[in-house]
Structure formats: structure tokens, C-alpha cells
Amino acid sequence: MLWNQKKNIQNYRNVIFTKASSSICDVVVKLLIPVGQVAFSASLLESGSGTLGPINAHTTLVFKHVVSNIGKAYSPHTGIFTAPVRGAYHFEFYVFGSGGSPGSVVGLTKNGEHIFLGQQVQSTGWGSGSNGATLLLEAGDVVFLRLWPDRRIYDDPSRYNTFSGHLLFPM
Template identity: 85%
Template sequence: MLWNQKKNIQNYRNVIFTKASSSICDVVVKLLIPVGQVAFSASLLESGSGTLGPINAHTTLVFKHVVSNIGKAYSPHTGIFTAPVRGAYHFEFYVVALGGSHESRVVLVKNGEHIFIAGEHQTNGFGTAANGVTLLLEAGDVVSLRLWKNNVIYDDGAHYSTFSGHLLFPM
């Protein structure tokens, strides 16, 4: 198997050196460079329990308890996912609110643009909200979640509030 791959690469190199067409070179480069696998899942708090908010401004949420980060496209330091390649990506987010006077609303944002929101207002006990979306992203596009101003989000060791995403297929 490895010998066949080496032989195919040598054949592609021969094509590159014998053909001057940039379109052939582009196709060969795409064939030789594998597209990375991209997937992540994280919950809001690394440990302990607590409510974040209310804050008098929209606030990017940083999901610190990273369960998986294949391809390293999600940053647990900034809360931002950066698309490594052009493709179709799917994201899901789950929000938990602990009953009280404040609502819990979280917005999925692409390059600063509001895409979808999940929200809940629970006066007592726990309330949950969820949403998901499939987006066409260009390499370098950024996706994050924002806590809506004057809202709250809750998490604890059970990891209720989560953010996940993965590359469905490159384009």
C-alpha cells in the first residue's frame, strides 16, 4: 500500500513537472494535502458550579472544559472557533438557566453576525434551551457564542451548558 502511494505521488510530481498548467498543479496539491478532521465539544466551567451574569454587555462565552478538540480549531482561551478550511460545519449549543429573575439567552455568532439564539426564562428550578445550525464557512471565519446582555447562564460538574461543532465536509 505504501509503495503504491509513493508511486502515485511520483506520478503526480511527473505531471507537475511536465505540465505547466496551474489548474493541474492546484488539483494535484489538493489531492496530496489531506483535509484535516475538525470537531470539538466543550462545557462552560472547568470545575465547580456557578452562574455567569448578568453582565451589562453582550459577552463572548469561553467554554473551558474541553472534552475534544480535534484539529485544534476551538480556543478554550477565547471561546472562538476558527474554520481551518472552507466547508460545511455543524454547531450545537445547550444552555441551562437556574431559576430567577433573569433570562438565559445565548447567541451563535459568525464573524460578528447574529445567526441563531437559544433562550429560556425559568422562575424556579432549571430551564434549558438548545439550538443548532449548519453553516458554510470560509477558511478563517470565526464562530462563537455570546451571552446576551443582562442574561445569565449556569453550569456545574454535570456540564449542562455546552458548545460543539464539527466539519461535515470540505468544499
């Protein structure tokens, strides 16, 4: 009986040591392997000039001319940024439009929830607006820009309409 208790204690110690070693290894691996760097910047049109809208529904804007896409978290096919890791991210966007009605109104959207608007509304000429936000995102959260219903957005080879974002730090 004493031999069985001694063996049980030894097995228990082995289990504790194995679990502790595994936890320590996990921490060391997380410290040694850097989190992927994440940053992107894109403009609305790949080439040429054009106006999108007015459309009678919210429309996800797809920024097709990608200048940088470090970490490949932005999709130029859908216009959606998907957070690869939990962390603080910063996004900014610039909206350009021609004078007249309706103006350009664009919303920064996180997981379908409206965050901030950027707009360009004036009676004549050209104008621009901008906005930005720092957001806490979970891995898999999505961020994108939506053109507001019954609004329009204009772009040309000068690439006035841009959407950019980057990971500030993982959490």
C-alpha cells in the same frame, strides 16, 4: 528568421507544458492530501459551580472544559472557533439555567453577526434550551457564543452548558 520562430514555438510549448503539469500536480496533491478533520466539544466550566452575569453587554462565553478539539480550531482561551478551511460546518449548543429572572439567553454568532438564539427562561426550578445551525464558512471565519446583555448562565460539575461543532465537508 525561421530558426527564431521555431525556437519561439518550442519555448512557448515548454511554458504551456510546464504550466499544465503544475496545474495537474496541484489537483493531484489536493486529491491525495486529505483535508484536516475538524471537531470540538466543550463545556462552560473547567470545574466547580458558578453563575456568569448578569452583565450589561454581550459577553463571549469561553467554554473551558474541552472534551475534544480535533484540528485545534476551537480556543478554550477565547471561546472562539476559527474555520481552518472553507466548508460546511455544523454547530450546536445547550444552555442551562436556574429559574427566576433574568433567564439564560445565548446567541450563536458568526463573524460578529447574530445567527440563532438558545434560551432558558422560566419562573422557578431549572431548565435548558438548545439550538444549532449548519453554516458555510470561509477559512478564517469565526463562530462563538455570546451571553445576551443583562442575562445570566449557571453551570456546575454536571456540565449542562455545552458548545460543539464539526466540519461536515470542505468546499
